Amino acid sequence: MGLLFILVIPLAAAAFSLVHADRRFAPAITIAGALAVLILALKTAFMVIKTGEIVAIADWVSCNSLSALILLLVAFVALTSAVFSWGYIEGHTGSDRVKKMQRYYSRFNLFVFSMLAVVLFSQLALVWVAVELTTLMSVFLVSFENTRQALEAAWKYVVLTCMGAAFALIGILLLYWAMKSAGGKTFTWEELTTVSQGINPGILKTAFIFILVGFGTKVGLVPMHTWLPDAHSQAPSPVCALLSGVETTTILYVILRLLPVLEVSPSIHSGEWFLVSGLVSVGAAAFLLIQVKDYKRLFAFSTVEHMGIIMVAVGLGGPAAHLGATYQILSHSITKSLCFFAAGSTLLIAGTREISSVRGLIRTSPIAGGAFLIGGLAIAGAPPFAVFLSEFSILRAGIAGGHYIAITLLGIFILMAFAAVMFHVNRMVFGMPPEDAVRTVLPKTVVISLTMALVPVIVLGLYIPDSLYELLRLAAASLGR
Amino acid sequence: MTISSLTQLNALTGGLFLLSTFGIIAMRQVLGCLKMFILQSVFLAISALLLGYLHLSIHLFAVAAITLMVKPVLIPYLLRQTVGSEVTARREISQLINIPTSLLIAVGLTILSYFVAKPLLSVSGAAGTVTDVNLPIGIACLLLGAYTVTVRREAMPQIIGILTMENGAFFAGISIAPDLPLIAELSAAFDVLVIALVMGILTRKIHERIGSTTVSDLKTLKEV
Numbered sequence: 114m115g116l117l118f119i120l121v122i123p124l125a126a127a128a129f130s131l132v133h134a135d136r137r138f139a140p141a142i143t144i145a146g147a148l149a150v151l152i153l154a155l156k157t158a159f160m161v162i163k164t165g166e167i168v169a170i171a172d173w174v175s176c177n178s179l180s181a182l183i184l185l186l187v188a189f190v191a192l193t194s195a196v197f198s199w200g201y202i203e204g205h206t207g208s209d210r211v212k213k214m215q216r217y218y219s220r221f222n223l224f225v226f227s228m229l230a231v232v233l234f235s236q237l238a239l240v241w242v243a244v245e246l247t248t249l250m251s252v253f254l255v256s257f258e259n260t261r262q263a264l265e266a267a268w269k270y271v272v273l274t275c276m277g278a279a280f281a282l283i284g285i286l287l288l289y290w291a292m293k294s295a296g297g298k299t300f301t302w303e304e305l306t307t308v309s310q311g312i313n314p315g316i317l318k319t320a321f322i323f324i325l326v327g328f329g330t331k332v333g334l335v336p337m338h339t340w341l342p343d344a345h346s347q348a349p350s351p352v353c354a355l356l357s358g359v360e361t362t363t364i365l366y367v368i369l370r371l372l373p374v375l376e377v378s379p380s381i382h383s384g385e386w387f388l389v390s391g392l393v394s395v396g397a398a399a400f401l402l403i404q405v406k407d408y409k410r411l412f413a414f415s416t417v418e419h420m421g422i423i424m425v426a427v428g429l430g431g432p433a434a435h436l437g438a439t440y441q442i443l444s445h446s447i448t449k450s451l452c453f454f455a456a457g458s459t460l461l462i463a464g465t466r467e468i469s470s471v472r473g474l475i476r477t478s479p480i481a482g483g484a485f486l487i488g489g490l491a492i493a494g495a496p497p498f499a500v501f502l503s504e505f506s507i508l509r510a511g512i513a514g515g516h517y518i519a520i521t522l523l524g525i526f527i528l529m530a531f532a533a534v535m536f537h538v539n540r541m542v543f544g545m546p547p548e549d550a551v552r553t554v555l556p557k558t559v560v561i562s563l564t565m566a567l568v569p570v571i572v573l574g575l576y577i578p579d580s581l582y583e584l585l586r587l588a589a590a591s592l593g594r
Numbered sequence: 595m596t597i598s599s600l601t602q603l604n605a606l607t608g609g610l611f612l613l614s615t616f617g618i619i620a621m622r623q624v625l626g627c628l629k630m631f632i633l634q635s636v637f638l639a640i641s642a643l644l645l646g647y648l649h650l651s652i653h654l655f656a657v658a659a660i661t662l663m664v665k666p667v668l669i670p671y672l673l674r675q676t677v678g679s680e681v682t683a684r685r686e687i688s689q690l691i692n693i694p695t696s697l698l699i700a701v702g703l704t705i706l707s708y709f710v711a712k713p714l715l716s717v718s719g720a721a722g723t724v725t726d727v728n729l730p731i732g733i734a735c736l737l738l739g740a741y742t743v744t745v746r747r748e749a750m751p752q753i754i755g756i757l758t759m760e761n762g763a764f765f766a767g768i769s770i771a772p773d774l775p776l777i778a779e780l781s782a783a784f785d786v787l788v789i790a791l792v793m794g795i796l797t798r799k800i801h802e803r804i805g806s807t808t809v810s811d812l813k814t815l816k817e818v
Contacts (some may be wrong), residue, residue, distance in 0.1 A: 279756065
């Protein structure tokens with residue numbers, strides 16, 4: 114039953130957000146809803162660790178270890194970004210403030226619902242619908258500021274990801290065809306794995322390529338990534354945290370769940386597909402990171418890089434690399450959301466997205482500057498943060514598996530990206546602030562959510578609780594056969 | 595009706611479906627594109643009806659009914675409501691590649707889709723059935739829709755291009771996945787409606803803000 118509540122709560126919160134009431138009502142109900150979802154997600158995760166896959170409605174709604182991991186991440190980032198929105202959005206609304214805020218929170222909740230639905234639905238046709246909804250529910254969040262640039266970003270976002278979804282749809286239908294001819298009955302993840310031995314590799318391969326290209330567009334794999342830096346830089350920062358931190362991972366989850374089916378037929382070479390598309394993404398992102406001029410685009414390109422790293426880890430294959438992949442999913446989501454909160458606070462203070470106009474951030478606002486520095490260090494992969502550990506475990510697994518060329522390339526790209534991110538962050542955080550800079554006080558909720566996001570980033574680099582490690586291990590195990 | 599005459603009738607419908615997709619590429623005005631899209635959706639529904647009769651499947655009859663309700667009626671209505679007069683504007687739409695060249699490329703894409711579909715048909719043992727028609731034409735329509743989105747410079751034809759891609763996927767779908775659960779069909783139809791609604795509203799916002807719907811002129815966001 115818990116799983117159904119997780120789906121119903123954001124829908125209810127979306128409806129209540131539109132109720133005409135005090136202007137604090139919509140944000141309050143959103144935060145309360147997100148908190149409830151997080152508690153239920155924690156409960157679900159513990160149950161999954163203890164008893165394995167939970168089924169709420171057979172063949173329709175269920176949750177395995179990988180879904181539980183993503184569920185937890187979506188719920189956590191949804192809560193922190195709901196808190197961040199409280200102080201942030203009020204400053205970004207014009208004359209009809211209450212109405213705009215109500216609409217914002219309603220869409221925010223629907224967007225969170227669609228992401229939760231992707232991981233909880235077990236019927237593949239519905240998963241496709243949910244993926245499409247993640248785009249459609251977030252378009253107006255991207256265009257929230259209604260500037261020329263925001264509208265451009267929203268248009269590119271909806272056109273490219275809808276095109277991708279159409280490609281993925283034909284892939285999903287081909288998969289259904291292959292499953293039916295192999296004797297499968299219901300179109301669920303579980304049934305697909307059960308009959309995978311009998312699935313025709315020829316059809317499966319075509320289906321996989323359509324799905325990889327289609328959903329890869331939403332994950333932001335190069336060369337289908339062009340919409341990502343635009344949308345992830347123009348949306349309001351709390352929405353960016355959701356888009357970059359968890360939406361990309363949520364869609365990647367759909368591709369990852371096909372893995373046990375793909376591994377049955379070696380003739381598909383799915384590992385090579387993952388490896389090559391991952392390396393191309395990491396490499397392109399590493400070069401693009403060097404020349405960014407906008408600090409939100411900096412973090413957006415870093416998302417492309419991290420999605421590539423996860424793809425490479427999955428492509429390497431084997432339990433150690435898969436564990437590295439799930440660990441990377443965790444560390445990327447929590448760190449990237451912190452980065453976008455720090456970027457949002459910087460935007461509140463500096464009023465510009467240009468890297469070259471921000472100097473001496475740590476002097477104008479120690480909180481934003483400190484968060485920006487920690488976020489930058491953590492996402493670039495400096496020790497002792499979680500991203501360092503996860504990237505290190507992926508490199509180690511690759512070397513142990515004998516993939517020397519891939520690991521050398523990956524290592525070089527990661528170092529390049531590290532240098533690029535640190536170069537830009539360093540320029541912004543230190544140095545003398547411009548003459549006219551004033552010390553600005555950040556809204557209280559912004560500071561609270563920065564702290565909330567900061568805690569796991571620091572803690573998980575030093576210590577992983579046993580139950581979380583167990584969840585990561587189970588999720589990694591679900592990727593193999 | 596015998597099976598062979600049904601299959602032949604379905605092949606005719608498939609041909610007309612593909613022809614209307616070419617029509618979307620060939621049309622010079624937005625209204626023409628929209629009319630071609632309506633026609634295309636009707637052929638999709640007819641094919642679903644024929645296949646439903648062939649497989650004796652209530653399912654496909656439902657799909658045909660949903661398609662007839664949503665695509666030729668509700669979507670044009672929604673687009674007209676949200677986008678406004680831009681839909682019926684009788685002016686030429688600019689595009690990156692001229693129409694005769696576009697049609698040649700479209701022929702090339704159609705041939706390509708037969709190459710993609712052929713090995714699938716032979717390994718699945720579905721050669722000689724209705725899938726022979728529906729799968730390659732569905733993939734062709736998907737590619738042609740993607741092509742339309744790429745070369746048309748204005749918002750409305752790009753929306754129609756995306757809806758065309760979905761139509762192509764469904765056209766292949768009715769033959770290779772005829773018994774998807776009804777909930778999935780319904781939510782897919784709902785999804786297509788939401789696409790039209792969201793993109794329609796976004797087009798209006800762009801029109802209000804920028805004064806034109808030539809979306810390819812929006813190029814402020816890029817590196818360097």
